Amino acid sequence: MTTERARGCDHPAGCHTGEVPTLASATVGARFWLLIEHSGPWASHLSDSALPPEVHALIDRAAALGVRPQLIRPPGRRAATAGPVRVLVADTTAAVPWVAEGFFEDPRDLDLRSLVRGVVPESCILVKEPVFLVCTHARRNACCARIGLPIARVLGESQPGRVWETTHVGGDRYAANLVCLPHGLYYGSMSQAAAIAVANAYRHGEIVLDRFRGRAGIPEPSQAAEHFVRAHTGELSVGGVAVESTRSDGDVTEAIVRHGDVRFRVVVERTVFAPCGMACADTITTYRLAALETLQCGTPVLT
Numbered sequence: 001m002t003t004e005r006a007r008g009c010d011h012p013a014g015c016h017t018g019e020v021p022t023l024a025s026a027t028v029g030a031r032f033w034l035l036i037e038h039s040g041p042w043a044s045h046l047s048d049s050a051l052p053p054e055v056h057a058l059i060d061r062a063a064a065l066g067v068r069p070q071l072i073r074p075p076g077r078r079a080a081t082a083g084p085v086r087v088l089v090a091d092t093t094a095a096v097p098w099v100a101e102g103f104f105e106d107p108r109d110l111d112l113r114s115l116v117r118g119v120v121p122e123s124c125i126l127v128k129e130p131v132f133l134v135c136t137h138a139r140r141n142a143c144c145a146r147i148g149l150p151i152a153r154v155l156g157e158s159q160p161g162r163v164w165e166t167t168h169v170g171g172d173r174y175a176a177n178l179v180c181l182p183h184g185l186y187y188g189s190m191s192q193a194a195a196i197a198v199a200n201a202y203r204h205g206e207i208v209l210d211r212f213r214g215r216a217g218i219p220e221p222s223q224a225a226e227h228f229v230r231a232h233t234g235e236l237s238v239g240g241v242a243v244e245s246t247r248s249d250g251d252v253t254e255a256i257v258r259h260g261d262v263r264f265r266v267v268v269e270r271t272v273f274a275p276c277g278m279a280c281a282d283t284i285t286t287y288r289l290a291a292l293e294t295l296q297c298g299t300p301v302l303t
Contacts, residue, residue: 020173021273021286022213024224026186027170031093031217032067032115033181034058035133035164036107037086039073042167044139046071055085058107065116072133072164075149075156088131089115089124092184093217099131099182100124129162130202133179134195136165141172147190148176154192159199173284174213183238184216206236221253222246224287225266229257232264232292252290267291 036055043049046059046069062069072088084103087110091098102124104110111121120126134152138145148165155178156163169177174188178195180202187198189211198208209230214223222243229241244263246255251270256263267290272283 020189020284022174022188022211023227024214024220024268024287025171025174025188025285026184026214026216026218026220026223027068028217028219029066030068030170030184031091032065033088033090033092033184034062034067034069034110034112034115035072035088035090035131035166036069037073038071040071042071042137042139046167054106054108058110058112061108062112065112067112067115070133070169071167075134075152075163075165087124088127088181089121090131090181090184091115091118092182092215094118097182097184099127101127130199131181132159132163132199132202133166133169133181134163134190135167135169135172135175135177135179137167137172140168141175143175144168144172144177151176151178151190151192151195155195155199158196159203162199171213177213179216185238186213186216187211188213201236202238205238207238209236218243219246220285221248221268221270221287222255224268224289225253225255225257228266228268228289228292229259229264233259235259256295263295265291265293265295 038051049071059069084105085107086103087107088099088101100120102110114121132155134148134155135144136148136152152163152165169179171177171188176190178187178190178198185202185207194211201208214227225243226241230236235241241257241259244256244258246253253268255266257266268287269290271286271288273286274283
């Protein structure tokens with residue numbers, strides 16, 4: 001039995017309440033995903049978890065290729081099951097994002113190099129329904145389990161077979177965190193009602209802008225630029241807004257963002273949010289809108 005203790009809720013005031021700004025905080029390095037079903041227990045870090053050697057080898061290989069590994073389990077307490085290892089893989093920033101599923105007697109047989117080439121690995125089958133991940137990683141942060149577990153159970157009842165508890169997804173100050181695959185959409189500070197609304201919207205191809213953290217796998221300034229264009233236009237369809245080009249100078253980023261046939265010049269500035277005043281040492285990076293204007297047809301993209 002492990003003696004490791006979970007880290008408590010030591011984040012600044014306002015975390016987990018919706019008061020802390022969530023925009024542009026999705027995990028930048030999570031373009032490709034590897035989800036491995038393992039009922040537990042989960043250690044603070046995957047490398048310390050009691051997993052079969054072949055699963056550890058798969059996780060190490062994923063990390064070396066830039067694939068984000070996660071452990072997953074169905075909502076609620078489940079006993080470990082014998083048999084093939086169930087995995088899901090996803091490419092979140094492909095032209096058409098996708099999730100695929102496979103079962104492997106030896107997980108080392110999973111072809112992760114195909115995944116990073118944007119190709120569905122052999123022995124995996126495309127999943128047509130969305131996949132929802134709720135972080136419930138108690139060993140990483142107690143708040144993730146305290147807030148996330150009830151949300152995972154309730155969401156699992158409304159979206160049966162599509163919801164998984166998962167290990168740390170990044171940003172535990174935003175617990176409860178919800179990730180929608182295949183697009184890698186991040187949400188934070190979720191309540192049960194908010195999570196259900198987000199899942200229903202995503203199934204219809206839409207984003208809920210409230211408590212939306214951004215899309216994984218793209219730079220934070222681009223996430224911010226997309227967010228401000230959505231807020232300006234009211235565009236909520238998942239693919240309705242896209243950054244075409246960016247140019248950065250220190251904390252300031254200028255982006256060209258397309259919305260349908262219209263293009264916007266958006267300037268965002270990296271700043272900080274201090275929940276307990278400017279003297280607070282635990283500040284949170286966020287972005288403010290410095291400028292947003294509609295471009296005329298024929299305006300060149302940034303280089």
